Amino acid sequence: MTAFVPLVLDQADAAAALWEEAGLVRPWNDPRGDFARAVVGPTSAVLGLVEDGELIASAMVGVDGHRGWVYYVAVAASRRGRGLGRAAMEAAEAWLLAAGAPKVQLMVRGSNAAVLGFYARLGYADQDTVVLGKFLDPELEALRRTGA
Template identity: 50%
Template sequence: MITSPKPVIDTFTEGDRHRVVTLWGECGLTRAWNDPDKDIDRKVADSPWGFLVLRLGNAIIGSAMFGYDGHRGSVNYLSVHPAHRGKGYARLLMEHGEALLLARGCPKINLLVRTGNEQVIGLYGQLGYVPDEVVELGKRLIKDD
């Protein structure tokens, strides 16, 4: 009997860069105004412990960036390759990231989901996330063009 490899959560390494950027594109996470390589550089410089990849054999099929500023935790770039969705891999990444944040004393995690992404909003709802009574505001300090 041949068994399939099990996914493994690992910390991002520089050798993962191209595969992670490709994954983000395949998942529809990249935007013209965000350079994914610069986002990776910023994350690695700030808190590499929170940059997770989900490996399946030699492939990277998922990723997430977790951070903690001493007040709130955050998650960005949560992704699972479309061919591997519905298998609990997003839940696996979130549970691992939440454990990392909890170990650092993080009392709460906030996350952003683009308006209209009902499937992802539903996923987070299943994981216990609820809308907060807040208004999200943003201001671009560095243009990535």
């Protein structure tokens, strides 16, 4: 029942809906574009759990040549609290280990501090690091600055 598999391009709408419901979408992140890049790229994937035709959990994974990263960890609101978030992270870790990543990292938005307890249960610790970022597309950077 907890078989996470790599999703394919035509599941972009289902993923976007799951991420929207989970509060993970921002104006400067097009979820369908994010999904497509991760699914098509050779060093990334979106792992998903489908039950009765419905996508109920996900984790985007990718290796950058140094670390493994996880994004868009989400469980459908009606399915939370039953171990699926843990299963999603275990699937992500297994995928990244197989891809050769020696370490897994992820980012938590400051506005989502409530989820830190979830990651702590799974053994994740604050890396005492500040994440800096800048969109290389000036329009997206402007959107991030005004829409934050």
